[in-house]
Amino acid sequence: SAVISQKPSRDICQRGTSLTIQCQVDSQVTMMFWYRQQPGQSLTLIATANQGSEATYESGFVIDKFPISRPNLTFSTLTVSNMSPEDSSIYLCSVQTSLEQFFGPGTRLTVL
């Protein structure tokens, strides 16, 4: 298993600003993922972050809006840039170990 922590757990931000979310894992993992969960909805994959290479983004998500860093095998950041109220969501970090996929507790973002 993997224990994942995220910072911040929640934040309220002003339109036009940016927020960087941190994800820390208690073990080294090759693949990390960032998901978004809008209110009352399911999880949508934003991007896959592998250490040593650029993140791979899913359709509808771009690097300029959601830049990702993956400096080592236990850590990643997701930045939500130039925020608008439509970015209000829960952002979840996830890792895979063998076949199982584990999730962090999420960061609840509210954009005013």
Add this chain to the structure above:
Amino acid sequence: GESVGLHLPTLSVQEGDNSIINCAYSNSASDYFIWYKQESGKGPQFIIDIRSNMDKRQGQRVTVLLNKTVKHLSLQIAATQPGDSAVYFCAERYNFNKFYFGSGTKLNVKP
């Protein structure tokens, strides 16, 4: 992104009854499936998984059934307890390590 769903369907059951939560997945090439439980304010928690070469898998109080013919997955919870109240998601893997999530079902257990 892949997932859809503006309003989560709700399943209400009496404590002690069995619950069945259903999920339709989208890709016939999906080879692995997971059921997750998400409690309010928390991230999804792994419940049980099943590979595409299986039809059924049992865990403690939970059973997952896979019908590849109609691309349908179900989660059965025996003797449902108030602590089972949560949102349940199925996830399918069809692109190497990427998982795509169903729209979710809210389970409400009445004491």
